[in-house]
Amino acid sequence: MSSQVEIHVVDSVSDIPAVQWDALTQGNPFVAHAFVSALHDSQCASAQTGWQPRYLLLREDGALTGAMPLYLKTHSRGEYVFDHAWADAFQRHGLRYYPKLVSAVPFSPVTGPRLLAATHTARVLLARGAIALAQQLEVSSIHVLFSHEADLQALTEAGYMLREGVQFHWENAAYTSFDTFLALMNHDKRKKIRQDRRRVADAGVSFRWLRGAEIDAGTLGFFYECYANTYREHWNPPYLSEAFFFQLHATMPDAIMLVLAERDGERLACALNVIAGDTMYGRYWGTRAFISGLHFETCYMQGIEYCIENQLASFEGGAQGVHKMSRGLLPTATWSAHWIAEPQFAEAIARFLGRETAVMEQHMGELEAHTPFKRAQGLPE
Incomplete structure (x- = not known):
C-alpha cells in the first residue's frame, strides 16, 4: 500500500518538536532547531528584516520525513551569493525580481543541508515543492545557497541550475x-x-x-x-x-x-x-x-x-578571502542552485552560469597552483 505524502508550509519551527526537526539535520548546527529558533525568536530573521519564513514540511503518513528552510525575501542582503546583477536586469526589462524565495541560513555563508531528508526521493519532492510554492506566490525565482553535496543531484533533477563559488577551508x-x-x-x-x-x-x-x-x-x-x-x-x-x-x-x-x-x-x-x-x-x-x-x-x-x-578535522574560515591562503586555508568549491520562473531570463542566466563556471574552474586551478605548502610535504626546503 502506498504512503500518503503531503507538503505544507509553516512560518515557524516553534510548533515542530526539536527532536523531530533535528533528526533531519545531519548534525549541522546552522539548521538545528535551536539555531533557527534563536534567529526567529530574536526577530533577526523575520518579515520585518526581509526574511519571512516559508518553511516546507514533508510528511509521509503523518510523520515528518523532510523539511526545507525557505524564506520570502525582499532584498539580497545577508546571503553572500550575489545576484544584484540579475535583479538589475529584471528591473531594466520592467520585471519584478523581489520578492524571491531563498533557502539559506540567514547571515551565515556555511555549506550544509538545505533539503533536510534522508532519501533522494524526499529531497526531490522538497525541491519540486519549493517550485510549486514559487508558482503559487508568483515570485521571480528560488535560490538555494551553500547547498550540501547530497542536495545537488536532487536540485538538478528538479530543474534548478547550479552556480559554483569558492571559500577557503583548513584541513587537519x-x-x-x-x-x-x-x-x-x-x-x-x-x-x-x-x-x-x-x-x-x-x-x-x-x-x-x-x-x-x-x-x-x-x-x-x-x-x-x-x-x-x-x-x-x-x-x-x-x-x-x-x-x-x-x-x-x-x-x-x-x-x-x-x-x-x-x-x-x-x-x-x-x-x-x-x-x-x-x-x-x-x-x-x-x-x-x-x-x-x-x-x-x-x-x-x-x-x-x-x-x-x-x-x-577542519576549520571553515567564512566567506571569500584569497588572502586566507597565506594562512594555510585552501580553496574549496561551494555550490548554490537557482530556479528562474521567467523562461527567457532562465535561458539567459543558464548561459551566464555556463560562462561563469568555466571561469571559476580556471580560477580554482590557478589558486590550487599557488598552494602555501611545500610541494613535497614533509621534505625540508
Whole structure:
C-alpha cells in the first residue's frame, strides 16, 4: 500500500518538536532547531528584516520525513551569493525580481543541508515543492545557497541550475602541534606567519579560548560589543542582535567557542566560532583597537591552533578571502542552485552560469597552483 505524502508550509519551527526537526539535520548546527529558533525568536530573521519564513514540511503518513528552510525575501542582503546583477536586469526589462524565495541560513555563508531528508526521493519532492510554492506566490525565482553535496543531484533533477563559488577551508593533516603545521608551509609563508604572530605578542596581546559554560554573560556581552562595532565602522547596522547570541549560548552552549584577546588584563578583541562534530566554523569578530596582525591572529591562527590541540578535522574560515591562503586555508568549491520562473531570463542566466563556471574552474586551478605548502610535504626546503 502506498504512503500518503503531503507538503505544507509553516512560518515557524516553534510548533515542530526539536527532536523531530533535528533528526533531519545531519548534525549541522546552522539548521538545528535551536539555531533557527534563536534567529526567529530574536526577530533577526523575520518579515520585518526581509526574511519571512516559508518553511516546507514533508510528511509521509503523518510523520515528518523532510523539511526545507525557505524564506520570502525582499532584498539580497545577508546571503553572500550575489545576484544584484540579475535583479538589475529584471528591473531594466520592467520585471519584478523581489520578492524571491531563498533557502539559506540567514547571515551565515556555511555549506550544509538545505533539503533536510534522508532519501533522494524526499529531497526531490522538497525541491519540486519549493517550485510549486514559487508558482503559487508568483515570485521571480528560488535560490538555494551553500547547498550540501547530497542536495545537488536532487536540485538538478528538479530543474534548478547550479552556480559554483569558492571559500577557503583548513584541513587537519593529523598535525601534532602548530609547529608541525608551520613546518609544512613554504619558507615565505611560514616566515610571514611567525612575524605576524610575534608582532601581536610584542604588542602585549595574549589569548584565551572559552567554550560553553566557560563563557559568562560579561564575556559574551563584550563579544557583541566588538561584533556590533565592526558593523558600525562600515556604516551598517549589525545583522544579528545581542538577544540572538545570548539565546544561542543558552540553548547550544557547547557549539560556541570564543577566542578572547587581552592586553594588560583588559579585553581587546574577540572572535566567535561554532563547533559541531569535528568541524569548526569561523563566524564573527570585532575589536576595540587596531593592532597590526590582530585580525588574522584572532580569527585564523588561534582557530587553527585550537583545532590542532583539540583534534578537529577542519576549520571553515567564512566567506571569500584569497588572502586566507597565506594562512594555510585552501580553496574549496561551494555550490548554490537557482530556479528562474521567467523562461527567457532562465535561458539567459543558464548561459551566464555556463560562462561563469568555466571561469571559476580556471580560477580554482590557478589558486590550487599557488598552494602555501611545500610541494613535497614533509621534505625540508
